[in-house]
Amino acid sequence: MQKVDIVIGVVGIVALIATGLGVAFYDEINNLEDWTVSEHNIALETRTEESEASLEREFIYPAPNNATGATFEVTITASSTNPAQDGNVDVQLRLDGPDGSSVERTGSFPFSDGSATFTINSTGWIDVPQDFQGSTDARDGRAHDWDGAEIRLTVIVEGPNTVPLPIPGIPQPSYEAQVAGDVHAYQATRDLPDPGAAQ
Amino acid sequence: MADARGQWNSRFGFIMAAVGSAVGLGNLVRFPAVLAEGGGAAFLFVYLLLLLLVGLPAILGEMSLGKLTEMSPVNAFRKLGGKHGRQWGLVGVFGLLAAVFVLFFYTVMTGWTLRFFLAGFTGGWFDDPNGYYDQIAYGPWAIFWTSIVVAVTVFIIARGVSGGIEKVTRVIMPTLFVIVISLVIYAAFQPGMGAGYRAIFQPDWSVLVANPAIITDAVGQVFFSLSLGQGVMLTYASYMERNQSVSEDGSIVAAADTGVAILAGMMIFPTLAFTGLLMDPATQEALDGGSFSTAFIALPNAFVAMGDVAGRIVGTVFFLGLFFAALSSAISLLEVPVAVLVDNVGLARPKAAILVGLIIYTFAVMSSISEEWLVLYDEIAVNVFIILGVALATFFAGWWAKDVRKELERGMDSRAGVGFSHVLLWFMRTVTPLAILGMFVFTGLWGPNEAGDFVFWGENARWRALGHEIAHVFGWA
Numbered sequence: 001m002q003k004v005d006i007v008i009g010v011v012g013i014v015a016l017i018a019t020g021l022g023v024a025f026y027d028e029i030n031n032l033e034d035w036t037v038s039e040h041n042i043a044l045e046t047r048t049e050e051s052e053a054s055l056e057r058e059f060i061y062p063a064p065n066n067a068t069g070a071t072f073e074v075t076i077t078a079s080s081t082n083p084a085q086d087g088n089v090d091v092q093l094r095l096d097g098p099d100g101s102s103v104e105r106t107g108s109f110p111f112s113d114g115s116a117t118f119t120i121n122s123t124g125w126i127d128v129p130q131d132f133q134g135s136t137d138a139r140d141g142r143a144h145d146w147d148g149a150e151i152r153l154t155v156i157v158e159g160p161n162t163v164p165l166p167i168p169g170i171p172q173p174s175y176e177a178q179v180a181g182d183v184h185a186y187q188a189t190r191d192l193p194d195p196g197a198a199q
Numbered sequence: 200m201a202d203a204r205g206q207w208n209s210r211f212g213f214i215m216a217a218v219g220s221a222v223g224l225g226n227l228v229r230f231p232a233v234l235a236e237g238g239g240a241a242f243l244f245v246y247l248l249l250l251l252l253v254g255l256p257a258i259l260g261e262m263s264l265g266k267l268t269e270m271s272p273v274n275a276f277r278k279l280g281g282k283h284g285r286q287w288g289l290v291g292v293f294g295l296l297a298a299v300f301v302l303f304f305y306t307v308m309t310g311w312t313l314r315f316f317l318a319g320f321t322g323g324w325f326d327d328p329n330g331y332y333d334q335i336a337y338g339p340w341a342i343f344w345t346s347i348v349v350a351v352t353v354f355i356i357a358r359g360v361s362g363g364i365e366k367v368t369r370v371i372m373p374t375l376f377v378i379v380i381s382l383v384i385y386a387a388f389q390p391g392m393g394a395g396y397r398a399i400f401q402p403d404w405s406v407l408v409a410n411p412a413i414i415t416d417a418v419g420q421v422f423f424s425l426s427l428g429q430g431v432m433l434t435y436a437s438y439m440e441r442n443q444s445v446s447e448d449g450s451i452v453a454a455a456d457t458g459v460a461i462l463a464g465m466m467i468f469p470t471l472a473f474t475g476l477l478m479d480p481a482t483q484e485a486l487d488g489g490s491f492s493t494a495f496i497a498l499p500n501a502f503v504a505m506g507d508v509a510g511r512i513v514g515t516v517f518f519l520g521l522f523f524a525a526l527s528s529a530i531s532l533l534e535v536p537v538a539v540l541v542d543n544v545g546l547a548r549p550k551a552a553i554l555v556g557l558i559i560y561t562f563a564v565m566s567s568i569s570e571e572w573l574v575l576y577d578e579i580a581v582n583v584f585i586i587l588g589v590a591l592a593t594f595f596a597g598w599w600a601k602d603v604r605k606e607l608e609r610g611m612d613s614r615a616g617v618g619f620s621h622v623l624l625w626f627m628r629t630v631t632p633l634a635i636l637g638m639f640v641f642t643g644l645w646g647p648n649e650a651g652d653f654v655f656w657g658e659n660a661r662w663r664a665l666g667h668e669i670a671h672v673f674g675w676a
Contacts, residue, residue, distance in 0.1 A: 004550050011557040015564075019346075022564040023339040029569055 204269070204541065205360030205548075206438050212365035213443065214451055217435050219368040219527025220426045221456035222375070224308060227524055228498075229490040231464035233420060235398045236486070237413045238406035243399075243461070245407065246417050250457060253634045254421035256627035257589060258432055259449045260596030265436030266445050267602050271538035272430035275437070276592075279600040287595060293588030294430030298535035300580035301429060302559045304566040304573040305532060306352070308491075309525040310344035311336060315495065316522045319515025328499035329481075332491070341567040346560060352526070352533050353556035357549040360438045364530055371523040378520035379462050382513065386469035394477055395469030412645070418638045423581075424456055426528070428589035430535040437538070446623075467498065470513075474504035494521060533559070571672050578665045582643065590635040597628030 022029075207213040234242055268275040272291035280287030314335050318324050324331040335341065355363040386392055407413055426432060432452075436445060471477040476497070485497035502514030533555060540551035565572040646660030656663055 004546055004554065008550065008554050008557065011554060011561070015557045015561045018561045018564045019342060022342050022568050026338055026568045 204438065204538075206440065207365055208361040209365075210440075210443055210448065212361065212369055213435065213439060214448055214455075215372040216364050216368040216527075216531065217432065217448070217452045218455045218459075219372045219524075220431050220435065220531030221424060221452055221528075222372075222459045222524050223424075223426075223528035224312070224490055224494070224521065224525050225420075225424055226456065226460040227379075227463045227521055228467070228494040230420065230424065230460035231399060231467045232486045232490075232493050233416065234461075234464050235468060236406075237417070238403040239398065240400050240402035241404045241407055242413065242417065244402070245414060246420065247457070249414075249417050249421050249634070250453060252626050253418060253631050254425050254427070255450065255453050256597075256623055256631045257422065257427050257593050257635075258425050258453055259446055259623065260593050260627050260631075261427060261432045262436035262439075262445045262449045264592070264596055264600070265433035266439045266443070267600075269437050271437060271542045272433050272535065273539055274542050275433060276595065279595075279602060287599070290588060290591045290595060291430065293584045293591070294428060294433065295535055295539055297580050297584035297588055298429040298431065298532045299559065300576050300584065302529065302532050303562040303576040305525070305529055306348045306559060306563045307341060307345050307566045307573060309348045309522070309529050310341060310567075311495065312518060312522040312525045313348065314344055315499075316515060316518040319511055319518060324495070324499040325503060325511055325514065328503050329496060331499065332495035336495075337568050337570060339568075342564055345563050345567045348526070348529065349556050349560045349563065352529050353552045355530055356533050356537055356556075357552040359548060364534065367530065368527055371527055375520050375523045375527075376459070378516055378523075379459060379466060382466040382470075382517060382520075383462055385513065386466055386473065389469070389473035391473040391475070392469035393472065395467075395472030396465070398468045398472070398477065399464040412642075415638045415642050418634055419586075419642070422585070422589055422635070424460065425453060426531065428585035428592065429532060431531045434535050434538045435531065466517075467493070470501050471497065474501040476501050476504060571668070575668050575672050578661075578668050582661045582665045586635060586639040590632055590639060593627060593635065594632045597624065597632065 207216070234246075237245075264275050264279065268278045270278060272294040273288050274291070276291040277284040277288040311332070315324055315331075318331065323335075327334075355367050357363065358366070386395070422428060432449075439445070439448075468477065471482060476482045482497045482500065485492035485500075498517065499514065502510040502517070504510065505513060533552070536555045537548065537551045540546045540555065541548055544551075546554070562576075566576060642660070643662040644660055645655055646657035646663065
């Protein structure tokens with residue numbers, strides 16, 4: 001075996017270690033975080049005078065340094081105590097950035113025989129405010145200190161309310177929803193200065 | 200010596216490889232945006248003037264160094280430097296390090312283009328044109344695709360100059376030309392494309408008058424676009440046959456590089472126009488953001504606007520072209536350190552390629568997971584190695600190495616005449632080094648501040664930005 005083969009072997013091992021470290025510490029290096037959303041048996045309001053019942057829940061996460069976007073994958077399971085209930089359930093997932101910008105995804109899913117389960121996921125882009133508290137990098141205008149910023153995941157579930165009148169002795173049908181999933185903050189690159197050498 | 204190192208099989212093969220080196224991501228997506236923002240035909244006029252007066256002498260000088268010595272950058276300067284060869288060899292080291300540092304992030308970006316091409320078949324950017332880039336740019340999967348790019352590039356380089364580099368670039372470069380021309384023709388026949396041509400060709404001199412810093416940008420664009428200062432053209436020219444003319448072939452490379460950039464503008468801006476997105480605020484923001492935003496956000500939105508079938512086809516073909524442009528540049532960059540190892544250390548080419556590939560990949564892991572490291576590598580490559588290296592190299596070729604001047608005169612004699620070669624050499628000795636040094640100092644010390652005013656030691660002055668980036672990456676600020 002020649003000396004160069006040993007050098008190649010050593011460099012190869014270093015490359016493997018670098019790969020492992022990069023994969024393992026990607027989030028730490030970029031100060032990113034993952035959150036798990038898990039809310040069960042959230043009761044929807046059911047108002048007899050209204051034709052729709054709705055649930056809105058907001059999950060708030062402190063935004064980490066350097067994160068400029070987030071993805072979310074959330075599964076919503078909605079069910080009603082009235083097994084004969086049919087209709088559509090509208091779902092809205094909204095990611096609100098600290099400056100009021102937001103991205104949302106909506107879906108409308110059939111609701112039959114008392115239950116529906118659906119998954120909605122998306123990638124959200126959050127604009128970083130120029131005047132946000134903390135240091136800013138004038139070159140790219142990104143804020144690098146996110147203390148106090150929040151990423152909001154808002155889940156809105158709406159469904160039909162087909163029992164307008166209360167009947168004594170019979171419990172009001174109600175909706176329930178379970179929301180479970182993940183929110184992952186990442187470092188986006190839309191403001192990346194143009195590499196001069198990348199020609 | 201040439202046969203042992205490798206040699207191009209044909210003139211066409213060399214030209215395709217050299218054009219492949221010069222034509223990169225910047226030609227296809229950065230130049231058109233810069234052209235539109237810089238005043239259209241007014242900027243183009245200035246750019247072409249700078250290409251003739253500054254870029255062409257520089258590329259011919261660098262190629263002459265390689266062809267004369269038949270050596271890679273470090274040894275080439277050592278040989279022609281005479282008794283000061285060791286000192287001049289450092290200029291070659293600059294080029295070597297420039298190529299290496301560029302590869303630390305260019306391999307990652309090439310991975311992006313490959314993913315975007317493949318995603319044309321699976322959904323990806325078509326399903327989420329605003330968000331797909333954000334999803335794939337960094338992270339563990341980006342590491343994987345970087346490794347694929349490095350592996351492919353190493354494989355091509357390991358097979359040699361004619362058996363690897365030439366064989367691949369003879370296929371991908373003509374394919375790229377066909378793609379670009381086809382998309383230009385397609386866009387030209389769509390209703391509403393006129394605004395796109397006006398955006399890039401209508402002259403607006405007031406932009407240049409209001410912001411003369413654009414001229415220094417144009418100088419930089421010329422250098423980076425021709426792949427100067429990275430040892431690439433020198434290395435490629437070192438494999439030329441004796442009867443090949445540097446002046447003729449170098450001029451063809453420079454012309455083709457600029458031609459592709461202009462054609463790309465004729466493809467991108469009419470496309471944005473006929474899809475109704477040219478004046479869209481989000482598109483304007485993406486164009487202002489630079490190459491990445493243009494390629495990976497503005498254009499996917501335009502492709503989606505074309506419709507399900509046309510958009511997917513056009514978009515996928517475009518990203519294939521982008522991948523070929525990036526890959527051919529990556530190949531040329533990797534050849535530089537491999538050639539240095541082959542020449543200086545006597546390593547066999549395959550092992551040298553594997554060793555260099557592993558080193559490049561190891562450092563590219565950081566660029567794959569951190570935008571800050573990617574930008575840092577770029578800042579170091581440009582501000583430390585490339586600009587200074589090009590300035591010293593052109594001074595060397597123009598003043599120090601008499602043989603370089605004789606080589607150029609020999610080449611010019613066959614076609615354009617002795618007079619033209621004297622003019623060109625005069626520019627190489629005076630205008631080119633002055634322009635580069637001027638750009639180096641001016642953009643190093645002057646730059647836009649937060650308010651956008653071009654001032655001394657502004658936040659975006661190159662050297663200040665470099666210092667800030669280093670401090671930020673290492674947590675000192």
